[in-house]
Amino acid sequence: MTLPSRLAGFSSKAYQSVEDAKRWAQTVSDRLAEGRGAGHYVCVPHPILPLMAEWLAGTGMDVGVQDLSRFGPGPHTGDVTAEILAELGCRYVMLGHPERRRDYGETWQIVAEKSARAAQNGIVPIIIAGEPHRDDDVRAVCAEQLDHVLSAIDPDADLVIAYEPAWAIGVADAAPAAHIIDSVAAIRDLLGSRSGDTRIVYGGSAKSGTFNDIVAAGAARPAGIPDGVFLGRAGLDPHAFLASVDEVASD
Ligand SMILES: O=C(CO)COP(=O)(O)O
Numbered sequence: 316m317t318l319p320s321r322l323a324g325f326s327s328k329a330y331q332s333v334e335d336a337k338r339w340a341q342t343v344s345d346r347l348a349e350g351r352g353a354g355h356y357v358c359v360p361h362p363i364l365p366l367m368a369e370w371l372a373g374t375g376m377d378v379g380v381q382d383l384s385r386f387g388p389g390p391h392t393g394d395v396t397a398e399i400l401a402e403l404g405c406r407y408v409m410l411g412h413p414e415r416r417r418d419y420g421e422t423w424q425i426v427a428e429k430s431a432r433a434a435q436n437g438i439v440p441i442i443i444a445g446e447p448h449r450d451d452d453v454r455a456v457c458a459e460q461l462d463h464v465l466s467a468i469d470p471d472a473d474l475v476i477a478y479e480p481a482w483a484i485g486v487a488d489a490a491p492a493a494h495i496i497d498s499v500a501a502i503r504d505l506l507g508s509r510s511g512d513t514r515i516v517y518g519g520s521a522k523s524g525t526f527n528d529i530v531a532a533g534a535a536r537p538a539g540i541p542d543g544v545f546l547g548r549a550g551l552d553p554h555a556f557l558a559s560v561d562e563v564a565s566d
Contacts, residue, residue, distance in 0.1 A: 318439065318473050318512040319354025322543035323526075323560040325550030326358040326381060326409060326518075336363050340370035342553035347374040347560075354543075355560050358409050358441070361395050368404045379407025379441070382415060385428040397436035408433045411460065412443040413481040423460055427467035434472035440464070441545075443518070444502065445480040453480070454501040461505055473512040477545045478502055483519030484547070490519055492532035496539030503538050518545030523558035 327336060336359060347355075356377040359367050368378045384394035400408070410433070411426040430440040442464050446456040461476070468474065478498055483490040490498075495517050506513055517529065521544045533540040543563045550556040 318475070318514050320514075320542065321563045322354045322356065322475065322514055322516050322545075323556070323563040324356045324358065324407075324441070324477075324516060324518075324543070324545040325556050326545065326547055327360070327363075327551070328381070328414070328547060329360065330548075330551055331359075331363075333363060333366070336367060337370060339551070339553050340367055343376065343557065344371055344374045346553075346557050347371075347376060356407050358407060361400075364400065364405055365403050377406040378404065379409065379438075380405055381409045381412070383408050383410075383429055383433060383438070385425055385432060387432065397432040397438055401436040401438055405438050407439045407441050407475070409441045409443060409477070411464070413445075413447070413479070413484060423463040426460075427463040430464045431467040434468040434474075439473045439475055440468065441475040441477050441516075443477045443479050445478050445483075445498070445519070447481045449480075449482045453498045454505070457498070457502050458505050461502070465506075465509075469511070470509050471511045474509070474514075476502055476506070476513070476515045477518045478515060478541065479518040479545070481519075486520050489517070489521050489525045489528075492529045495529050495541065496533045496536055498539075499541045500536060500539035514542040516543040516545045517541040518547065520548075521546050521559070522549035523555050523562065526559060526562045 358379040358381050384396045410429050415421050433440045444457045444460045446453045480490050499515050526544045
């Protein structure tokens with residue numbers, strides 16, 4: 316599998332109703348039909364996955380989800396397996412998000428197991444890595460988080476790292492561009508050379524303009540420029556999401 320060189324993503328978290336998601340998809344698919352360069356994806360709640368795949372058919376946009384089971388098919392009541400998601404056309408799964416670690420106590424060992432199940436079924440894990448607090452040692456925290464995942468998945472498997480400092484999620488502004496650049500450079504270094512495609516995107520109160528700000532600030536340090544952005548709240552407005560798609564494509 317080959318990942319696009321640039322990625323713009325949106326996670327609808329648990330914000331949208333089915334009708335909201337349908338309206339969002341209609342606006343996005345009308346505009347994507349005009350043709351846009353960057354890879355783009357949307358991660359939705361499980362029941363919306365097959366609907367979103369249908370609504371976005373023919374647009375080139377990939378669909379993903381926000382979690383999957385650490386287990387394979389079998390006696391695991393309530394779980395949604397990677398096998399089922401793959402059958403439904405799921406391309407990406409978000410794993411390790413601080414909201415799931417906060418709400419369900421997910422450990423990095425569990426995240427690693429889920430990542431392996433995704434990769435084995437051809438679903439690209441989007442690993443949400445980043446430090447909990449503003450003054451944490453980003454490199455040390457991310458090294459520990461990524462070690463779990465990298466030792467669990469095949470080096471040939473494609474992988475997306477979403478650098479999302481937890482302190483910058485759900486607040487007014489994204490982390491400062493200089494901080495993002497330092498952190499992304501550290502994560503690139505930690506990832507070393509993998510045989511599978513690997514991309515790094517930035518998430519955490521990102522909006523239209525965030526990617527351009529990072530690119531401008533990182534002109535002298537290309538290793539610190541992420542390969543795209545991952546929107547939460549700002550992406551609920553389909554026009555704002557499309558503006559980020561354009562920014563990422565035009566870099
Ligand atoms: O958590 C995020 C994406 O995974 C980002 O959320 P916000 O953009 O709403 O801060």
